[in-house]
Amino acid sequence: MITTDSDLQGRVLSELKWEPSIDSAGVGVTADDHVVTLRGNVATYTQKVAAARAARRVFGVQGVANEIMVAPTGTHGGSDSDIADAAVHALRWSAVVPNGAAKVTVSNGFVTLDGSVEWQFERRAAELAVRDIRGVVGVSNLIKLAPRASAKDVKVKIEGAFQRNAVIDARRIVVEEAGGKIVLRGTVHSLAERAEAEHAAWAAPGVSHVDNRLAVSA
Numbered sequence: 438m439i440t441t442d443s444d445l446q447g448r449v450l451s452e453l454k455w456e457p458s459i460d461s462a463g464v465g466v467t468a469d470d471h472v473v474t475l476r477g478n479v480a481t482y483t484q485k486v487a488a489a490r491a492a493r494r495v496f497g498v499q500g501v502a503n504e505i506m507v508a509p510t511g512t513h514g515g516s517d518s519d520i521a522d523a524a525v526h527a528l529r530w531s532a533v534v535p536n537g538a539a540k541v542t543v544s545n546g547f548v549t550l551d552g553s554v555e556w557q558f559e560r561r562a563a564e565l566a567v568r569d570i571r572g573v574v575g576v577s578n579l580i581k582l583a584p585r586a587s588a589k590d591v592k593v594k595i596e597g598a599f600q601r602n603a604v605i606d607a608r609r610i611v612v613e614e615a616g617g618k619i620v621l622r623g624t625v626h627s628l629a630e631r632a633e634a635e636h637a638a639w640a641a642p643g644v645s646h647v648d649n650r651l652a653v654s655a
Contacts, residue, residue, distance in 0.1 A: 440471070440496070440497035442468035442469060442470070442471070443468070444497070445468040445471065445473060445495065445497050445498060446466050446467065446468045446473075448495045448496070448497070449466045449468070449473050449475075449491075449492045449495050449498065450466050452491045452492065452494070452495050453466070453488060453491055453492070455491075456487060456488075456491045458483070458484065458487045459479070459484050459487050459488050459491065460479060460480065460484060461488070463477045463478045463479060464476070464477040464478075464479065464488055464505060465477045466492075471497060471498060471499040471500070471653075472498075472499060472500035472501070472502065473492050473495075473498050473500070473501050473502070474501075474502040474504060475488055475489065475492060475501065475502070475503050475504060475505050476504045476505060477505055477506070478505065478506050478507075478508045479505055479506075479507060479508070480507070480508065480509055480510050481507065481509070481569075481571075481573075482507050482568060482569075482573045482574055482575060482576065483568060483569045484505075484507075485503065485505045485507055486568065488503065488505055489501050489503040489505075493628040493629065493632070494627075494628070494629055496627065498627075498628060498653075499628070499652075499653040500628075500653070501628070507546075507573075507574035507575065509546070509571075509572055509574065515546075515570075515571045515572025516572070517543040517544060517545065517546065518543075519572065520543045520546065520548065520570055520571075520572045520573060521541055521542075521543040523567075523570045523571070524541045524543065524548060524566075524567040524570055525541055527566040527567055527570065528541070528563060528566050528567070531562060531563070531566045533558070533559055533562035534554070534559055534562050534563045534566060535554060535555075535559060538552045538553060538554050538559070538563070538580070539551070539552040539554075539563040539580055540552050541567070545574070546572050546573060546574035546575070547573075547574055547575045547576075547577065548567050548570075548573055548575070548576045548577070549576075549577045549579060550563055550564065550567065550576065550577070550578050550579060550580050551579050551580060552580045552581070553580065553581045553582070553583045554580055554581075554582065554583070555582070555583060555584055555585055555586075556582070556584070556639075557582060557639035557640075557644070557647075558639070558640075560578065560580045560582060563578065563580055564576055564578045582645045582646070583645075584617060584642070584643045584644065584645050586642035586643045587642065587643050589643070591614050591617070591619070591641045591642070591643055591644060592612050592613070592614040592619075594641050594642075595612050595614075595619065595637065595638050595641050596612055598637045598638075598640065598641070599612075599634065599637060602633065602637060604629070604630055604633045605625075605630055605633055605634050605637065606625065606626065606630070609623045609624050609625065610622070610623040610625070610634060610651065611623050612638070616645075617643050617644055617645040617646070618644075618645060618646040618647075618648070619638050619641075619644055619646065619647045619648065620648045620650060621634055621635065621638060621647065621648070621649050621650060621651050622650050622651065623651055623652075624651065624652050624653070624654040625651050625652070625653055625654070626653070626654070627653060628653055631649065631651045631653060634649070634651060635647055635649045635651075
């Protein structure tokens with residue numbers, strides 16, 4: 438089935454309207470060569486992230502440029518001090534992020550995370566913990582990975598994970614490994630499959646970096 442850019446624009450707009458967590462009235466969509474660009478304004482960073490996620494799950498979309506601006510209004514605002522205090526508490530109460538592993542800096546509503554953790558899921562959890570705080574307009578996750586586990590046989594383990602996964606077509610993906618650094622090459626059917634492959638690669642013990650070079654070819 439041939440999908441035109443006009444088709445994609447309409448589908449993404451419909452998906453944004455369908456997603457209840459997004460106020461899509463202020464969001465515009467353009468499509469060029471199967472790459473979708475989102476522009477406009479939303480009240481929270483959570484909505485900006487949700488908009489990109491909604492666009493990525495539309496069939497035929499091969500890339501998403503998220504240029505939406507976060508413009509807190511009314512009760513969505515908050516001082517940098519308030520945001521930093523809330524972020525520290527959110528990280529402290531997280532059952533996933535190791536205590537004291539993440540440090541917070543806030544400037545004009547933009548949160549920067551620093552520190553070091555062992556696993557990618559812990560790094561991701563730290564970002565999720567602060568993303569939904571009122572007044573946040575963006576998050577920069579600079580937390581480093583310092584795996585303790587060995588990366589022995591990691592290539593074989595990742596390939597096995599791909600073969601078990603119902604979402605991933607393992608036949609179209611090549612895994613390269615060097616010292617805990619993973620490169621994924623090949624083609625996938627959708628951005629959702631691409632993200633799933635990266636998630637599976639990060640789950641392998643000892644992985645410190647994943648370079649996802651998978652191309653979407655519907």
